[in-house]
Amino acid sequence: MNGRLLIHCHDRHGIVAAVAGFLAASGANIISSDQHSTDPEGGEFFMRMEFNFESGDLESLGRAFSQEVAERFDMRWRLTDGTAPKRMAVLVSKEDHCLVDLLWRHRRGDLNATIPLVASNHPDWANDVAGFGIAYHHVPFPNEPELIELLRGSCDLVVLARYMRILSGDFLAQVGVPIINIHHSFLPAFAGANPYQRAYERGVKIIGATAHYVTEELDAGPIIEQDVARVTHREPAETMVALGRDIERTVLARAVKAHLDDRVLVYGNRTVVF
Amino acid sequence: MNGRLLIHCHDRHGIVAAVAGFLAASGANIISSDQHSTDPEGGEFFMRMEFNFESGDLESLGRAFSQEVAERFDMRWRLTDGTAPKRMAVLVSKEDHCLVDLLWRHRRGDLNATIPLVASNHPDWANDVAGFGIAYHHVPFPNEPELIELLRGSCDLVVLARYMRILSGDFLAQVGVPIINIHHSFLPAFAGANPYQRAYERGVKIIGATAHYVTEELDAGPIIEQDVARVTHREPAETMVALGRDIERTVLARAVKAHLDDRVLVYGNRTVVF
Amino acid sequence: MNGRLLIHCHDRHGIVAAVAGFLAASGANIISSDQHSTDPEGGEFFMRMEFNFESGDLESLGRAFSQEVAERFDMRWRLTDGTAPKRMAVLVSKEDHCLVDLLWRHRRGDLNATIPLVASNHPDWANDVAGFGIAYHHVPFPNEPELIELLRGSCDLVVLARYMRILSGDFLAQVGVPIINIHHSFLPAFAGANPYQRAYERGVKIIGATAHYVTEELDAGPIIEQDVARVTHREPAETMVALGRDIERTVLARAVKAHLDDRVLVYGNRTVVF
Amino acid sequence: MNGRLLIHCHDRHGIVAAVAGFLAASGANIISSDQHSTDPEGGEFFMRMEFNFESGDLESLGRAFSQEVAERFDMRWRLTDGTAPKRMAVLVSKEDHCLVDLLWRHRRGDLNATIPLVASNHPDWANDVAGFGIAYHHVPFPNEPELIELLRGSCDLVVLARYMRILSGDFLAQVGVPIINIHHSFLPAFAGANPYQRAYERGVKIIGATAHYVTEELDAGPIIEQDVARVTHREPAETMVALGRDIERTVLARAVKAHLDDRVLVYGNRTVVF
Structure with a gap:
């Protein structure tokens, strides 16, 4: 053992x-x-x-x-x-890159977890998820009661793989397990909506992504992992979105793996990642 | 030609x-x-x-x-x-890493510029600057009239090489040439004072530096260049400061070189860097 | 147009x-x-x-x-x-990460290409490829005549997505279209077999991946794209392999996209990538 | 203590x-x-x-x-x-960037060392080194006996800060302390002479630098630290040289600091860097 x-x-x-x-x-x-x-x-x-x-x-x-x-x-x-896999539920909205990447890494055996369910406010990814042999729940918004019903007691971790709805404090309390979110900016810059558009408008030369534990305050929870990519004046906001996908999925996967391997300790609003 | x-x-x-x-x-x-x-x-x-x-x-x-x-x-x-060097004045306060790096690159011939003067609100770097054969002006704070007197007409560019005093709109107007500042964070995160301390408190996993043109709004001018370095929970704020020095001097040098080579076009609050 | x-x-x-x-x-x-x-x-x-x-x-x-x-x-x-998609055939062996990534990017519309076929010396990925609606050909080694038969005239580009068999000069001549390979080291270091094992033994602190056009000389063709990741003494060769997957798929995707967008010019043994 | x-x-x-x-x-x-x-x-x-x-x-x-x-x-x-500084001698040839950077870091107090001497086969840096209050020895090539005389017993570490002469096995034995060299490529690629020219000719998209302990076999000793920078077809070999300077000095400084802080253990031809 x-x-x-x-x-x-x-x-x-x-x-x-x-x-x-x-x-x-x-x-x-x-x-x-x-x-x-x-x-x-x-x-x-x-x-x-x-x-x-x-x-x-x-x-x-x-x-x-x-x-x-x-x-x-x-x-x-x-x-x-360390030999006992954690149960990891995944929530997703309209973007599939983090979802597909997590399912693929899971299938390879890179993540020490079981995935009891994927839930989404959209029906789009039902076939893809079925292809990995995992249950898909389409739960149209507003959906907090249904999600709580699905998640409570069935998982040890919830991953927001580009789930674009804000979760209430009540939801966090009821689900009662750690929730990891991927935000598509290098927090604390561009917390909230449309970070790539705002990054474009500010004229930054670097974009990033941040995986963090979800707390009641939006995009303000303890940061687990971040990474960045260079951009130039040539990249419009939509190209940043495409470049950002590659960073988001990698950053989320690293954070999830660190959590599953019990490498993360939360201390105040900060993390120690061993 | x-x-x-x-x-x-x-x-x-x-x-x-x-x-x-x-x-x-x-x-x-x-x-x-x-x-x-x-x-x-x-x-x-x-x-x-x-x-x-x-x-x-x-x-x-x-x-x-x-x-x-x-x-x-x-x-x-x-x-x-392109063969005519620009006249570049440098302002500095208590930290010498950007100053020394610029003077050293200038001596190597990497920067197509002359340096008519270095000015500081501190006397500390007089000997170092003299060693490079450049005039050093100690101008204790408050010092805007004296600085304007020194700079107006004598330079085509002012570089704030960790000059830690806020310059007024009147100063910008009177000096009348582009001013490049190095800010010790990946803007727009941690604009203003003590960015490393605030980065530490937020628990970020990446720190950065930003070179930008100075405008009346603090740390909000057009960004020319940025770069970052990874940090972990092991780095206290003072270690971030030390790591940050290496990024700051490189980012500032790249931005200054791009400006001197006429590679930067400002457009709204953004830059095109060819 | x-x-x-x-x-x-x-x-x-x-x-x-x-x-x-x-x-x-x-x-x-x-x-x-x-x-x-x-x-x-x-x-x-x-x-x-x-x-x-x-x-x-x-x-x-x-x-x-x-x-x-x-x-x-x-x-x-x-x-x-630029509006006409190129026909891109993909060869793969035992590792699926580059294959799945290319197929997923293709489905998203990120690659301006059609994929007439995937061929492999192994049967393993038939279901996955079928899930993307693409033909899968299992062609056990030795297989050059069969591959030539499949590829000649049916594609404008061949991508070796971790295809681990060496192709003969005759094969290159007969297929007659550009071939892009992903090699799992920062060439020219560790050309040939088992690069991660050799990187581990040499004690490097950085590993990498290289996408290049295939020529008769193994791993010596014009380099299109490279990227790297840091490693420490903590990573055994098998962990390098896992870390390397994330670099390999990204480097290959960038190189393929640059080729499909007609951004690559070969000059001697070097490339210009606009 | x-x-x-x-x-x-x-x-x-x-x-x-x-x-x-x-x-x-x-x-x-x-x-x-x-x-x-x-x-x-x-x-x-x-x-x-x-x-x-x-x-x-x-x-x-x-x-x-x-x-x-x-x-x-x-x-x-x-x-x-840990409170006792090590005695660090520095050898240098025609390039000053690593030398100046080490001396500047030493003056800032970033390196827990004393510098008993700088020696060079060229007279060029006598004034600069004197400006830091350190003894400079001009020892024209061939110079091994003179260098051994200077170094034996007077230092705990020798740093080759772009010292471009090959040292004999006898030299290593006689000096009898660890020697750290900075090589201007990402070893094992481009060991030996003219690495940037060869990197240009091979058409790599990434250049690098490597700090390693010196052994009898040229550029083959245990690697302490490496880093890289991206290049494109736009950079001729001489621009790579300039870009490489910024990497070299940083990589060397990190390796020297790790050694001075007793963070490096050599094991076979590899290092553990805590």
Whole structure:
């Protein structure tokens, strides 16, 4: 079994030794470890350890960890089974590039996830999604109650693969799992509608895309990944849209993969991506 | 003699033929040509032609061009002598990386310019600038009248090489030449003060720098060049500042070089950079 | 009608004026123009002009151009109809990422081409290709005669979308159309087999992909497009393979699009990509 | 005091716990930790730990570490004092961009080093180096005995900042400290002389630079850092040279900084850069 332990606490003397010592004593063999401290003197401490664990179950390990280590350092922590795929639902609207890319990567085995469903406010992608053997739900707008019905309890992650409707705070609360969105600009520039048109009008020489966790405030949640591409005066807004597709799908895929691999820790409105 | 002709007009049938025909008939040999149209049907047309011109003077050529071509197409145009260096003044405050880089490139012969003066609200860089054989003026803040006195008539371009004081509209009007600024963010994100600190707080994964012409509105003028660098959760704001220096000096140098080579046309709040 | 004129000749005085004048006199309205000279004094001159042409046919225009302009300047030239899609055949082996990406871009309308067939030495992608409504030919290796039979006369371009068999000089001659290959390294580094493994062993910090025209010499033909991605000591060769897929498909798509849009001129073993 | 512990051994159960436990028990407070394993089952294990150490001296800590931990795991290791600057000598020939950049970064305090001397087979940079208050030695070629005399015992690192003479194996042995070279291509492409000319002739679309440790085989030592820039058909070899300067100086500076901060472990012909 492949375990992953993620930790966040105030930085103090002896954390690494305590955690590594605990795992070694429990028969877990650390295969990778990464840590970050915002300031060794009184800052925040983050750590991700991945380990092989042949002898025993994660639940018992977690209970022991809580008592023997976590309480002492007042840690926020989680322990996951790296071999267990997460259930990832995908929402999409009129643009298919992020959707197709995620489904294709999933089919290749690049994403450690199952996809219980794809839902859309448009019927357009039913055949494509069926071709990948995945259920497609056409849920015309307004559709929050229907989406909540579909998503609640059926998934561990929702991916907005260019889903162009704003979701309410109530929706976020009811669905209750992390939601990753891809926004088609290098946030915080051009939050909101029509970013490529506004990028064109501002005359920028670089466009970008941003994958972030969704919060109640539009396009303001913790950023997981960003990337950019150069443009010149030659690219009208519609060419930026086409160039942007290649960035959007790659940025979203990287963010989703990082999340599925339990590499992302949220801290305030920022992320640590190990 | 190396001539450069820059043109901006409404796009119409026959512009290239008219300009190229005029130059050929005048004995000018086109050595490079670049053009851009926002829309061949009624858009804006931009062109830059560089040519060898052995037989005659640019002034007569300009007069003939005005009568024979420019008036017919209602062109905005300029004709410059590519062998004549522009006079470039540099303003700087507490950070020396852009200043040193420009002076070093100038010494190498990479910038077709003379540097009549460097001025600063701080005395710090007097020795360095003297080492390059260039006059250094320490003009403590508030200093607009003194700067205007220094700059008016003595330069064709002012470069703000991390000059951290806001210049008034009156200053821009009195100095009367283009002013290029380097801003330490990928505009329009983080316009104004402390961009790296704000980038850190927003948790972006990419930082950048922007060279733009200065207008009355702070950090809102036409963008000439931008570039970016990746950052992670590991980089505190002060490390971003250090990483940013390498981007800032390169972006500013590219923008200055493009301007000195007459490659930039301003159109509304945007630029065409040939 | 949208015409494209591509020209290559020795650089001389008056070429642009002659071509632009000819097109204007023929009623063609130039909508974009790009040119390059390796040296205005006796170098090689390249030009691409795109124009609207309402009144008449391209064939007559070409005959007139040949007599009135091309012979005088001893030009190599071609004139194509930008609205006519090229016929593009695709060969693939065991890796599907470039294939799926090209088919998906084609379906979106991003590639001005028809795809008469996909052929492979493996049966694996028959269903996928059928899903895009395109004929799939499984032609087990050794297969050159069968491939020649399929391709000769049926296509204007062959794309090797990770086709892993070496093609003979006889094959190239018989098929007689340009062939674009994607090689999974930044050529000339790691030409030949297993580039990612060799990149890992050399300890490079950057991997890449190269799209080039196929010539008899393996991985040595004119390069159309390249791109790279950073790697660290953390990436074993198999992770490089996965990262490389994203670069390969993008680089190949850009090269194919440039070719389909008649933007590529081959000169010796190099390309001009307008 | 700021200590750095670098470790390389075969991967085994319990290494992290043993090292972290030892440091905690010794009163050292780990402030950053990074590790890498080529394969948790029998691969190679690398680790770098940085720690505050108020109570005691590094030498005693090293002796204790050797006995209590290192011998048990058969480790190669080194322990350095992060507050002690390394002595860095710089060799240069006709190109000043890497030299000036290193001296400027050193003056800013970005490099934790002292610079006992700059030596060159040319007299050109004597004034510049003197301006930074550093000794300049003009040692005309052939000069190996003189250079060995200058360097042996006086430095902990030699940086070849575009030093264009090949150094003999005997030189490397006699000087006896790591030597970092900047090569003006993305190795392994274009090892040896005139890489930009050869890049131009091959028609690449990307140029690069590589910083590596010098070994007896030319341009074949372990790579520390690489970066690239895009070029097009428009850039002749001499423009590539100019573009390349900006990459070279940045790549070299990053590699030197990583070395000075004890972030580089050499393993076979590869590097781990933490």
